Amino acid sequence: MGNAIEVRNLVRVFGTQTVLDGINLDIQEGETMVIMGGSGCGKSTLLRHLIGSLKPTSGAISLFGHDLGTLDEAGLDRVRGYFGILFQSGALFNSMTIAENVALPLREHTELDSHIIDIQVKIKLELVGLREHADKLPSQISGGMKKRAGLARALALDPRILFYDEPSAGLDPVTSAEIDQLMLDLTRKLGVTSVVVTHEMDSAFTIADRMVMLDKGRALRVDTRAAFDALRKTTETEATQLSETDRLIRQFLRGDAQGPITERKAATNYADDLLMTGQTVSRIAAITPSR
Numbered sequence: 001m002g003n004a005i006e007v008r009n010l011v012r013v014f015g016t017q018t019v020l021d022g023i024n025l026d027i028q029e030g031e032t033m034v035i036m037g038g039s040g041c042g043k044s045t046l047l048r049h050l051i052g053s054l055k056p057t058s059g060a061i062s063l064f065g066h067d068l069g070t071l072d073e074a075g076l077d078r079v080r081g082y083f084g085i086l087f088q089s090g091a092l093f094n095s096m097t098i099a100e101n102v103a104l105p106l107r108e109h110t111e112l113d114s115h116i117i118d119i120q121v122k123i124k125l126e127l128v129g130l131r132e133h134a135d136k137l138p139s140q141i142s143g144g145m146k147k148r149a150g151l152a153r154a155l156a157l158d159p160r161i162l163f164y165d166e167p168s169a170g171l172d173p174v175t176s177a178e179i180d181q182l183m184l185d186l187t188r189k190l191g192v193t194s195v196v197v198t199h200e201m202d203s204a205f206t207i208a209d210r211m212v213m214l215d216k217g218r219a220l221r222v223d224t225r226a227a228f229d230a231l232r233k234t235t236e237t238e239a240t241q242l243s244e245t246d247r248l249i250r251q252f253l254r255g256d257a258q259g260p261i262t263e264r265k266a267a268t269n270y271a272d273d274l275l276m277t278g279q280t281v282s283r284i285a286a287i288t289p290s291r
Contacts, residue, residue: 001029004161004193005050010059012045012217019045021217023059029160032187032194034204034225037214038252038261043197044165046214050195051085051163052076063161081109083161084154088169091150092138098149099125099134105156124152127189128182144175148182155186162186164196168203180206201253205229213249220245228253 003026010023020042027033035043048054049061052068061068066079092101099121106117125131128148138146147167154162167183168176180203187194198204204211208225221228231246232253239247244260251259 003027004029004064005195006060006062007046007050008060010046010049010061011057012042012049012054013057019217020049020056023214023217023219025212025219025222027193027195029193030187030191031209032183032196032207034208034211035195035197035214036199036201036204036211036252038199041214042217043199043214045217047163047165047195047197051083052080081157082159083163084157084159085163086147086150086154086165086167088166092146092153094138097135097137098130098141098152101138101149102153102156105153109157120156121152124155125149127155127186128152142175144171144178147171147179151182151186155190159192161193161195164194164198166198166200167196168198168200173202176200176203177206179203183207201232201255205232213252215248220249 005025005027007023007025010020011018012020023042023046025033035046037043045054049056049068050063052061052071055069063079063082066075068076068079071079092098093104096104099118102121102124103117106112106120110117112120121134122131125134128151130145130148130152133141133145133149138149141149151162164183167179171179183194183196184207186192194207196204196207205225205228208228210222210224211228212222213220213228228249231242231250234242234250239250242250248260250256251261
């Protein structure tokens, strides 16, 4: 199988801040790729580029050979038919029933008869175990059920790629594990390509085929789950022989309190910052008195 997604030298700059700094990444058809990293590393920004909601400052992204940067809005809409998205909150419409939420993409993007849409909705809800809850409103179901309902909606148009934005966020450990198993089950049954943005390591090591670690907008390492797991399990003695980059990745994977990540944070000179050495504080009033 070929690549579902190809990212080449992706750079994204906001003002003076480089958020993505030369990302290169291939995501193969049928695999589950986990994108991980600490807060502010660029995970969400990368995801927004992959779905075409942001355009690169430089570099290129293609989905099944379609260069997202060269497509107009109509072309992007066609390519977006290839994928579905499970948003972090589920993003359900509160005034609609679960069935109506799942039916919405089919009503908006197809000309299917209402009877056929109803059948498709029941099939998708059955896949996520919610068929018996079809007539409930989002306010009447749990957080985990909302995630599953959002996943059913993401599946509505039979996508070739599923994007997951923090699928375990806000869930208890048992419900999180259930969502992980559901994702694995859907991958096996449907053969979709899955791209999962997460910082939950238990979930990541359960679902991933391969993983990419981001830090300060750079892809530090792209490798198999087994390779990252081996790095996670290195002993303290073995870790002293690792490169700085691998020690940083190891600390993140293990959730250790000490390591390159915390050392980097502590490198800022607190005393100088506190005293604002070499800087002056503006004495101009934020609001000019009117009298």
